[in-house]
Amino acid sequence: MPRYKLTIEYDGSGFVGWQRQNNGPSVQAVVEHGLAHLYREDITVFAAGRTDAGVHATGQVIHFDAPGTLPADKVRDALNYHMKPQPVAVLAAELVDDEFHARFSAIGRSYLFRISNRKAPPTMDQRRVWWVAQKLDAEAMHAGAQFLIGHHDFTTFRATECQAKSPMKTLDRLDVVRVGEEIHIITAARSFLHHQVRNMVGTLKLVGMGSWKPEDVKRALEAKSRAAGGATCPPIGLYLTGVRY
Amino acid sequence: MPRYKLTIEYDGSGFVGWQRQNNGPSVQAVVEHGLAHLYREDITVFAAGRTDAGVHATGQVIHFDAPGTLPADKVRDALNYHMKPQPVAVLAAELVDDEFHARFSAIGRSYLFRISNRKAPPTMDQRRVWWVAQKLDAEAMHAGAQFLIGHHDFTTFRATECQAKSPMKTLDRLDVVRVGEEIHIITAARSFLHHQVRNMVGTLKLVGMGSWKPEDVKRALEAKSRAAGGATCPPIGLYLTGVRY
Numbered sequence: 001m002p003r004y005k006l007t008i009e010y011d012g013s014g015f016v017g018w019q020r021q022n023n024g025p026s027v028q029a030v031v032e033h034g035l036a037h038l039y040r041e042d043i044t045v046f047a048a049g050r051t052d053a054g055v056h057a058t059g060q061v062i063h064f065d066a067p068g069t070l071p072a073d074k075v076r077d078a079l080n081y082h083m084k085p086q087p088v089a090v091l092a093a094e095l096v097d098d099e100f101h102a103r104f105s106a107i108g109r110s111y112l113f114r115i116s117n118r119k120a121p122p123t124m125d126q127r128r129v130w131w132v133a134q135k136l137d138a139e140a141m142h143a144g145a146q147f148l149i150g151h152h153d154f155t156t157f158r159a160t161e162c163q164a165k166s167p168m169k170t171l172d173r174l175d176v177v178r179v180g181e182e183i184h185i186i187t188a189a190r191s192f193l194h195h196q197v198r199n200m201v202g203t204l205k206l207v208g209m210g211s212w213k214p215e216d217v218k219r220a221l222e223a224k225s226r227a228a229g230g231a232t233c234p235p236i237g238l239y240l241t242g243v244r245y
Numbered sequence: 246m247p248r249y250k251l252t253i254e255y256d257g258s259g260f261v262g263w264q265r266q267n268n269g270p271s272v273q274a275v276v277e278h279g280l281a282h283l284y285r286e287d288i289t290v291f292a293a294g295r296t297d298a299g300v301h302a303t304g305q306v307i308h309f310d311a312p313g314t315l316p317a318d319k320v321r322d323a324l325n326y327h328m329k330p331q332p333v334a335v336l337a338a339e340l341v342d343d344e345f346h347a348r349f350s351a352i353g354r355s356y357l358f359r360i361s362n363r364k365a366p367p368t369m370d371q372r373r374v375w376w377v378a379q380k381l382d383a384e385a386m387h388a389g390a391q392f393l394i395g396h397h398d399f400t401t402f403r404a405t406e407c408q409a410k411s412p413m414k415t416l417d418r419l420d421v422v423r424v425g426e427e428i429h430i431i432t433a434a435r436s437f438l439h440h441q442v443r444n445m446v447g448t449l450k451l452v453g454m455g456s457w458k459p460e461d462v463k464r465a466l467e468a469k470s471r472a473a474g475g476a477t478c479p480p481i482g483l484y485l486t487g488v489r490y
Contacts, residue, residue: 011369056369073364080366089365119318120334121325124256124301128369 001065004075005096011087012056013127013236019050027051027088031062034082038075039067048102048243049109052195054235056128059091059110059242063102100245108172108190108244113201114237115183129182130201130237136208138183142176144207144214145185148200148221149174154193155224157203159232162194167224169193176204183208186241195232203230246310249320250341256332257301258372258481264295272296272333276307279327283320284312293347293488294354297440299480301373304336304355304487308347345490353417353435353489358446359482360428374427375446375482381453383428387421389452389459390430393445393466394419399438400469402448404477407439412469414438421449428453431486440477448475 008031016024020032028045035043048061070078076093083089099105116122116129117136148157148171155167173188185201203220206212212230220228253276261269265277273290280288293306315323321338328334344350361367361374362381393402393416400412418433430446448465451457457475465473 009365009368011371076364080364084366085371087368087371089368091363091365118336119321119325120254120336121329123254123332123334124373126256126330126332 001067001098002069003063003065003096003098003100004072005061005063005094005100005102006076006079006090007092008060008062009058009089009091010056010060011128012051012054014087015053017051017053017055018047018060027057027060030083030086030088031079034079035064037082038078041067043067046102048106049240051238051240052235054127055238055240057240058112060240061102061106061243061245063096063100065098102243105245106191106243108188108242109192109240110173110186110188110242110244111192111197112239112241113185113187113197113233114239115185115201115205116181116237117178117183118181127236130234132183132205132208134209136183136205137210138176138178138208140210140214141183141185141204141208144204144212144217145174145176145200147214147218152221153224154196154221156220156226156229157196157199158193158226159195159199160226164193167193169196174200176208197238198232198235199226199229201237202233205233206230246312246343247314248308248310248341248343248345249317250306250308250339250345250347251321251324251335252337253305253307254303254334254336255301255305256373257296257299259332260298262296262298262300263292263305272302272305275328275331275333276324279324280309282327283323286312288312291347293351294485296483296485297480299372300483300485302485303357305485306347306351306488306490308341308345310343347488350490351436351488353433353487354437354485355418355431355433355487355489356437356442357484357486358430358432358442358478359484360430360446360450361426362423362428363426372481375479377428377450377453379454381428381450382455383421383423383453385455385459386428386430386449386453389449389457389462390419390421390445392459392463397466398469399441399466401465401471401474402441402444403438403471404440404444405471409438412438414441419445421453442483443477443480444471444474446482447478450478451475 317338
């Protein structure tokens with residue numbers, strides 16, 4: 001059976017998350033529903049990152065085994081057709097060998113978090129940015145962020161319900177830049193703990209507001225306690241932007 | 246009575262247009278409803294451009310006369326509060342003298358039209374871009390657009406229901422640029438005929454697809470007949486970006 005790797009994009013606003021669940025529409029269900037229409041049989045898909053409710057993706061990667069061989073571009077276009085009008089789209093499709101696994105073969109994941117940082121509330125991007133009206137100091141946030149780069153115990157930034165065996169992770173990148181009226185937080189690692197990005201962003205916001213000094217991020221990390229970090233920020237500004245293999 | 250000038254932004258997706266109408270929610274009604282809450286009396290607002298259903302704004306300008314004097318920033322913040330959760334926001338507010346009229350004092354209007362030009366359908370921006378899957382040649386579109394610059398009879402690009410006395414207009418700018426996977430059409434004039442921007446965009450798309458040569462735009466203009474132009478493109482990619490006084 002040919003295995004396909006798909007790069008997909010979605011607006012997570014209206015979904016309970018990537019994963020199929022009983023309590024509402026999931027991105028996985030949209031994709032599997034589209035594939036069922038395309039191939040006339042049930043197909044299970046596997047994703048690199050199981051994004052939470054409200055989280056978006058511009059570079060999620062998934063794979064599935066198809067019952068027949070179609071050119072990859074044809075799979076992309078046909079699946080896009082069958083997923084209409086859901087806000088989920090296949091950006092690229094390719095045939096891969098059956099060693100490839102979207103989740104287990106991944107060696108890097110990158111995320112963007114968008115904060116709308118202006119007096120006026122968002123309009124176009126109401127469910128696609130986190131709105132913080134108070135002016136944030138992006139440079140101070142960036143300085144604080146650098147204390148988190150490297151191999152650390154990220155217990156402070158880990159959801160209490162996180163199921164990872166170890167809180168040890170290696171953070172490769174955590175950049176904070178101002179882009180017009182937005183603050184963008186760009187991060188990359190082999191993998192992240194549950195809510196790690198949102199807990200880091202919630203903590204950096206304290207630095208941006210001036211409530212914390214950049215060095216306080218180091219102290220929070222070293223405390224190895226969730227209580228020492230800032231509040232988990234909302235999911236709506238988070239985008240899974242890419243997966244490396 | 247103090248007169249306020251407001252710069253406002255809105256996502257036009259869910260509205261019947263700027264103007265108050267009986268057939269659905271309008272942006273004007275949202276703003277006037279917010280002002281009624283703020284001042285506890287009915288207030289009429291006047292806009293620089295009466296955008297059509299589905300058309301967005303990042304720089305619409307409106308004015309109104311207030312029954313009392315509040316600092317301009319306070320008006321901005323309070324009105325934003327009262328318009329929640331509608332996708333309409335006040336970006337800036339200022340006190341102006343009572344000679345100022347949002348519509349009649351305007352000496353220039355600028356618009357952006359966004360085309361999503363990629364194989365995959367839009368997700369995040371489903372109702373904020375016009376999707377054209379076939380690759381468009383932005384340079385050819387730009388070359389064709391330049392024939393429209395200047396003072397001309399724009400009958401070819403004028404809606405049949407347009408109520409302007411004359412089809413003569415002076416077009417100051419019509420640039421077409423590729424921005425990643427999007428084509429942006431940026432235009433400016435003292436004023437536009439009804440559907441002029443959408444009719445120009447629909448015509449330039451024919452050039453982008455290669456169905457027309459850039460010079461065919463000149464021929465269409467000179468025909469002075471709506472039938473000689475391309476089809477009116479959808480409103481969803483259109484943004485009123487600014488008004489000059």
